[in-house]
Amino acid sequence: MDDETGDSVPPDAKAEIAEAIGAALAKHGYERLTTAKIAAEYDKSEAGLYYHYDSKDEMIAAFLDGAAAAQAAELTDDDREDSETRLRAACERLFVAPGDERAGLHVAVMELLSHAPYNETLRDPLRELEGATLDALADIIREGVGDGTFREVDPDATAAFLLAAADGSTGFHVALEMDVGADLRRGWSAYVDSLLADG
Amino acid sequence: MDDETGDSVPPDAKAEIAEAIGAALAKHGYERLTTAKIAAEYDKSEAGLYYHYDSKDEMIAAFLDGAAAAQAAELTDDDREDSETRLRAACERLFVAPGDERAGLHVAVMELLSHAPYNETLRDPLRELEGATLDALADIIREGVGDGTFREVDPDATAAFLLAAADGSTGFHVALEMDVGADLRRGWSAYVDSLLADG
DNA sequence: TACGCGTGAGTGAGTGTTCACTCGCTTGGG
DNA sequence: CCCAAGCGAGTGAACACTCACTCACGCGTA
Numbered sequence: 504m505d506d507e508t509g510d511s512v513p514p515d516a517k518a519e520i521a522e523a524i525g526a527a528l529a530k531h532g533y534e535r536l537t538t539a540k541i542a543a544e545y546d547k548s549e550a551g552l553y554y555h556y557d558s559k560d561e562m563i564a565a566f567l568d569g570a571a572a573a574q575a576a577e578l579t580d581d582d583r584e585d586s587e588t589r590l591r592a593a594c595e596r597l598f599v600a601p602g603d604e605r606a607g608l609h610v611a612v613m614e615l616l617s618h619a620p621y622n623e624t625l626r627d628p629l630r631e632l633e634g635a636t637l638d639a640l641a642d643i644i645r646e647g648v649g650d651g652t653f654r655e656v657d658p659d660a661t662a663a664f665l666l667a668a669a670d671g672s673t674g675f676h677v678a679l680e681m682d683v684g685a686d687l688r689r690g691w692s693a694y695v696d697s698l699l700a701d702g
Numbered sequence: 703m704d705d706e707t708g709d710s711v712p713p714d715a716k717a718e719i720a721e722a723i724g725a726a727l728a729k730h731g732y733e734r735l736t737t738a739k740i741a742a743e744y745d746k747s748e749a750g751l752y753y754h755y756d757s758k759d760e761m762i763a764a765f766l767d768g769a770a771a772a773q774a775a776e777l778t779d780d781d782r783e784d785s786e787t788r789l790r791a792a793c794e795r796l797f798v799a800p801g802d803e804r805a806g807l808h809v810a811v812m813e814l815l816s817h818a819p820y821n822e823t824l825r826d827p828l829r830e831l832e833g834a835t836l837d838a839l840a841d842i843i844r845e846g847v848g849d850g851t852f853r854e855v856d857p858d859a860t861a862a863f864l865l866a867a868a869d870g871s872t873g874f875h876v877a878l879e880m881d882v883g884a885d886l887r888r889g890w891s892a893y894v895d896s897l898l899a900d901g
Numbered sequence: 902t903a904c905g906c907g908t909g910a911g912t913g914a915g916t917g918t919t920c921a922c923t924c925g926c927t928t929g930g931g
Numbered sequence: 932c933c934c935a936a937g938c939g940a941g942t943g944a945a946c947a948c949t950c951a952c953t954c955a956c957g958c959g960t961a
Contacts, residue, residue, distance in 0.1 A: 532816065534820075538948080549947095550948085553947090553949080613812065613873065617732075617809050618877075620731070621733075634880065657888055659885045660885045661889060661892075667870035667871040671871070673870075674869050683836075686858045686859045687863065690866070697896045747938050747939080748921095750938070753938095907958095908957095912953075915951105923942080929936095930933105
């Protein structure tokens with residue numbers, strides 16, 4: 504998408520809109536997200552959004568594509584660390600607490616997920632996002648099983664279970680602000696402990 | 703929920719509406735839930751709903767109150783079984799698969815959870831629902847730790863982690879229909895294994 | 902240099918629809 | 932004959948999206 508020079512910022516309008524979507528989603532969630540609110544985060548008019556995209560959902564899909572790539576990059580980044588450290592770092596990223604700057608977005612993604620059965624436009628980008636996270640986790644675990652850090656657990660099952668727990672914590676921990684932050688941390692931390700070899 | 707006679711139904715209008723809400727929520731989700739669709743599940747008119755409730759969200763809150771009670775009852779029911787069996791049964795209930803008759807409702811509850819930050823009316827009933835489930839799980843685990851079935855795990859942390867996993871699986875497994883059913887089952891099953899004493 | 906012209910980017914003011922909720926009216930049982 | 936229970940037909944607001952338009956510019960020509 505970028506031109507090769509990358510010198511004077513050619514601030515691609517589509518990218519700017521995707522960014523505005525991210526900000527607006529985090530602030531307002533999906534149901535309350537209006538094109539007016541998106542335009543408010545963008546520095547252009549509401550109608551201008553439709554010059555670049557055909558529908559609101561298409562803009563959101565574009566944002567999600569970017570988010571999937573970013574997520575994969577973040578979780579794959581620290582290639583030098585050992586797998587236990589990497590898995591704990593991934594959990595730290597995925598289990599968000601209320602007040603965290605990612606909290607709003609996590610709740611919004613949860614909302615989007617719940618709309619997936621009714622919204623074809625969003626379904627694929629969301630699959631990509633969750634799939635990327637799942638793969639990154641499974642890779643970390645597979646590596647750890649391979650080098651003897653972890654027991655002989657099933658990497659796919661473990662990754663799925665862990666991602667489910669992270670996603671699910673967004674509901675009662677972040678959205679409802681129930682007082683379970685410490686419990687959840689002890690919960691996932693103990694789970695990672697239980698994956699370690701020997702004991 | 704049933705009155706003791708169970709003979710001639712004294713069909714409390716409020717309860718009937720709550721039931722209609724449940725059916726409509728499962729079918730359409732929350733965003734697409736309109737008062738017209740609720741009335742369609744009810745055998746009365748749209749305006750009739752407002753004779754009993756002041757707002758749509760109040761009807762949903764009433765439904766959630768009922769659901770919390772039902773959930774607590776379901777998870778506490780089989781008091782005779784041993785705690786491992788009870789915990790596995792609870793997981794079986796909480797981890798829903800696409801196609802399951804509960805699937806629609808689970809997705810709808812996930813949607814409602816994601817609206818909680820913006821909707822005061824729904825927040826408390828949702829806290830009750832999640833809290834009831836959390837307590838039921840913690841009780842089962844506490845009992846199992848007490849009688850030596852489980853290791854000396856923290857019941858609250860374990861319950862929170864398990865509920866998070868169940869809730870979160872609704873997103874990518876049920877709403878997105880990603881092909882992770884077998885992985886998830888192996889995941890939670892292995893987790894329950896890891897809670898057992900000795901080994 | 903000066904001029905007109907096509908075009909990419911953007912706008913302000915609608916428009917049609919969907920929806921929660923209201924209102925004045927009916928009706929049947931006690 | 933009263934009143935709880937319910938109805939049909941609105942009503943107004945919110946919102947996604949459209950449309951006719953403006954404007955700044957690069958460029959070929961003279």
